[in-house]
Amino acid sequence: MKRHKEKIKRIVLALALVLVISWVIFPLYIMVKISVSSPQEVMTQHPSFLIKDFTPDHWQKVLSGQAIRGPLTKSLAVATISMIITLGIGIPAAYGISHLPKRWGYLALIAIFFTRMFPEVGIALPIAIKFLEWNLLDTNIGLALAHVIRVLPIACWILVGTFQTIPRELEEQAQIDGATKKVVLQRIVLPLSMGGISVAAIFSWLFSWDEFTYALYLCLAQPTLPLKIYYYITRGSWFLTATYATIITIPVVIITYSLQRFLKAGYTAGALKG
Amino acid sequence: MRRAANFKDYRFELLLILPLALYVIGFTLGPIIYAILLSFQEQFTNNFSLKNYYQIFSHFQFKNALINTFAITILSLILELCVGLFLAVLLTRRFIGKGLLRALMLLPLGVPTIVSAANMRYIFDSQGYLNEFLSRLHLINLPIDWTGGGGLSIFTLALADAWKVTPLVMLILIAGLETIPLDLFEAARVDGASFWQAFRRITLPLLKPFITIPLIVRGIDAFRLFELPLTLVGSSTPVLSTYTYFEYFQYNNPYTAAASAVILLIMIIISATIYLKISRERKSIYNL
Numbered sequence: 001m002k003r004h005k006e007k008i009k010r011i012v013l014a015l016a017l018v019l020v021i022s023w024v025i026f027p028l029y030i031m032v033k034i035s036v037s038s039p040q041e042v043m044t045q046h047p048s049f050l051i052k053d054f055t056p057d058h059w060q061k062v063l064s065g066q067a068i069r070g071p072l073t074k075s076l077a078v079a080t081i082s083m084i085i086t087l088g089i090g091i092p093a094a095y096g097i098s099h100l101p102k103r104w105g106y107l108a109l110i111a112i113f114f115t116r117m118f119p120e121v122g123i124a125l126p127i128a129i130k131f132l133e134w135n136l137l138d139t140n141i142g143l144a145l146a147h148v149i150r151v152l153p154i155a156c157w158i159l160v161g162t163f164q165t166i167p168r169e170l171e172e173q174a175q176i177d178g179a180t181k182k183v184v185l186q187r188i189v190l191p192l193s194m195g196g197i198s199v200a201a202i203f204s205w206l207f208s209w210d211e212f213t214y215a216l217y218l219c220l221a222q223p224t225l226p227l228k229i230y231y232y233i234t235r236g237s238w239f240l241t242a243t244y245a246t247i248i249t250i251p252v253v254i255i256t257y258s259l260q261r262f263l264k265a266g267y268t269a270g271a272l273k274g
Numbered sequence: 275m276r277r278a279a280n281f282k283d284y285r286f287e288l289l290l291i292l293p294l295a296l297y298v299i300g301f302t303l304g305p306i307i308y309a310i311l312l313s314f315q316e317q318f319t320n321n322f323s324l325k326n327y328y329q330i331f332s333h334f335q336f337k338n339a340l341i342n343t344f345a346i347t348i349l350s351l352i353l354e355l356c357v358g359l360f361l362a363v364l365l366t367r368r369f370i371g372k373g374l375l376r377a378l379m380l381l382p383l384g385v386p387t388i389v390s391a392a393n394m395r396y397i398f399d400s401q402g403y404l405n406e407f408l409s410r411l412h413l414i415n416l417p418i419d420w421t422g423g424g425g426l427s428i429f430t431l432a433l434a435d436a437w438k439v440t441p442l443v444m445l446i447l448i449a450g451l452e453t454i455p456l457d458l459f460e461a462a463r464v465d466g467a468s469f470w471q472a473f474r475r476i477t478l479p480l481l482k483p484f485i486t487i488p489l490i491v492r493g494i495d496a497f498r499l500f501e502l503p504l505t506l507v508g509s510s511t512p513v514l515s516t517y518t519y520f521e522y523f524q525y526n527n528p529y530t531a532a533a534s535a536v537i538l539l540i541m542i543i544i545s546a547t548i549y550l551k552i553s554r555e556r557k558s559i560y561n562l
Contacts (some may be wrong), residue, residue, distance in 0.1 A: 013364070021362065024378055027393035027437060028385065030403055033291065034396060045417075047406055089293045092367050096290035105285075108291065110550070115302045117546055119498050121518040122535030126308040127301070129528060149301050152294070177305050181286045210386030216519075226388045233392055242396075245389040255375070256384030 031249075035059065035242035038257060042238060043132060048125040057240040062247070068228075074140065075225040075248075081144035083201055086151045090204075091197065094159030094162040109160065123149060124217035130216060143218050154207060155200045162196025163189060172236040198261055206255055210248060306539065311551070312532035326533040330521075335509075336534060339517035342428060343541075346503075346513060347496035348433035350439070354492060355485065357436065358443030367446070371431050373420070378440040387438065391505040394434040395421075398506065423510035428533045431511070439495070443488045448482025483552075490549040494542050513536040 032040055036052040062068055097108045127146055128137070136142030166189055173182050190197075212226045221229055225248050232241040281288065296381045316323050365376060382390065383411040397404045398420040405417040420430045454477065500515040509520060514534060521531035 014367075016360070017364070020357075021375065021378060023437070024381060024441075026403075026558055027390065028381065030396045031389070031393045042494050043401075045401060047401070049403070049406075082514070090295050092290035093294035096287035099287045109397055110553075112294075112298070114546060115298055117494050117542055118302060118306060119515060119518075119535055119538045119542060121498075121500060122309050122532075122539055123302060123305045123513045124524055124537060125518070125528060126305040126312065128522075129312075130305075132307075138400065145301065148297065152297070156294070173533075191545060210388070212386075212388045226386060229388050229392055230505065233395060241392050244455060245392045245439055249385055251382065253384045260380055 030101050031242050063245045071225045071228040072221050077140045078144045079205045079208040082147040083204040085148050085202040086155045092154040094156050098160050098163035112153050112156050124214050128217040138154045138220050138222050146214040147190050148171040151204045151207045153202045158200040162193045168190050292311045313536045314511045326529045330530050330533050339512040339514050343513045345428045346431050350435045354438040355439050357440050362447035369417045383437045383441050387501045391501045394469045398430050416433050421507045427507045427511040438463045446488045450481045494545050
């Protein structure tokens with residue numbers, strides 16, 4: 001009798017697992033599937049779940065066409081610029097925060113964390129109005145500056161964590177030997193933190209790469225890749241949407257997987273939306 | 275006697291933080307203050323008044339947006355917490371393929387929000403895959419209009435949001451579960467407690483702090499939901515952030531847009547204050 005019960009329990013568990021796994025994978029599978037399916041298979045009353053009519057047409061059209069070039073270069077440029085700005089502001093700030101008295105550092109981190117909670121539509125609106133005055137709409141540097149709002153908290157989070165792991169004795173020893181705080185930072189802390197800094201750099205890049213809201217407010221004629229997806233969605237072109245969506249997702253998924261362990265602190269504090 | 279920390283001792287550190295402070299003032303606080311000012315200015319005359327607020331509060335779409343925002347938040351929080359808790363409890367057990375499942379659950383977190391919005395359209399479109407699935411199971415005869423507005427769209431949005439966010443809730447809860455000493459469960463089992471009893475009397479109470487954190491942080495995120503409602507339901511089911519967007523881009527009125535953004539801001543600040551109160555009780559954010 002008891003054995004029987006155990007068996008039922010296991011079956012229920014397995015079923016639940018299958019359900020959850022399909023729920024997670026299905027939307028992504030559909031995206032990839034549509035990007036390689038013929039229109040007859042998708043645009044009907046009864047779309048098929050399996051790939052019956054494989055076609056590379058949509059991919060060929062997107063990759064060989066002119067349309068992708070502008071958005072792709074813009075996305076690449078903006079992501080790179082915001083990464084550089086973020087590191088330029090974030091590295092010194094994170095070092096400073098990690099060396100302040102615990103209470104101050106905590107307050108600073110909380111403050112940065114809260115900037116992440118402000119409504120983006122509320123911040124983007126005045127920025128768009130000001131950028132219109134300053135002729136910064138549609139420029140890479142303008143959008144990158146706005147993206148840094150979103151990117152800085154996560155970068156600071158990772159960087160503060162990195163600098164905290166460096167043994168304080170090492171720095172104190174150097175200071176006893178006569179090095180100034182600046183020299184300690186340059187010669188000891190930075191070289192030892194290269195790992196954490198590159199992780200922060202990659203995430204900064206990523207958080208700009210897939211950003212949507214600021215781009216929607218600050219781009220008029222030259223869209224980024226995420227904006228391009230939105231345009232295709234509103235125009236109802238399912239295949240181009242799927243293809244662009246797959247293109248933009250690939251680097252994101254790869255990076256998320258290879259670096260997920262570095263995000264753990266952020267996850268557990270609930271500081272990250274991903 | 276220990277000397278209190280002094281600004282002068284930390285001149286170098288504070289100097290390093292300065293660019294960050296300037297940036298935050300210029301690109302976060304500044305815009306927000308500007309938005310607040312805009313929300314009190316009348317269109318055309320720039321006089322200060324409450325007209326914009328009167329205007330949006332008499333607008334039925336704004337009332338809808340307000341109600342929808344709360345409804346989606348509550349619904350998606352319930353969904354995410356229930357499923358997240360279920361998965362977390364599941365994943366702390368041992369079974370074959372656990373590592374794989376854990377890795378899979380991370381997938382939605384990596385997917386850009388706009389991409390997940392596009393994917394949800396494929397599923398919830400009236401000619402989409404959910405309707406096809408249901409009709410193949412002979413559960414429905416006519417396609418359901420998931421995104422046409424009303425309560426059903428709210429449910430759709432909550433489901434779509436839950437897809438991306440449940441893994442995050444799950445990870446936080448797993449971190450919480452791992453803090454519960456296993457001896458407690460051993461002792462409960464020795465005393466003859468069933469799984470449910472142990473869950474209710476041990477797991478849930480000890481997990482409570484780990485539930486309140488995602489509850490508030492996720493609540494704030496749900497208030498701000500933008501890409502999903504914009505692409506999935508558009509103006510048929512406005513939420514506060516899409517209402518703000520439409521006011522500015524479709525009706526060209528930055529003043530009412532700012533007013534609705536300020537309402538959203540107030541909601542977020544209230545939630546954030548509650549969060550701060552709770553997390554201060556737990557002191558350190560470093561080892562949370």
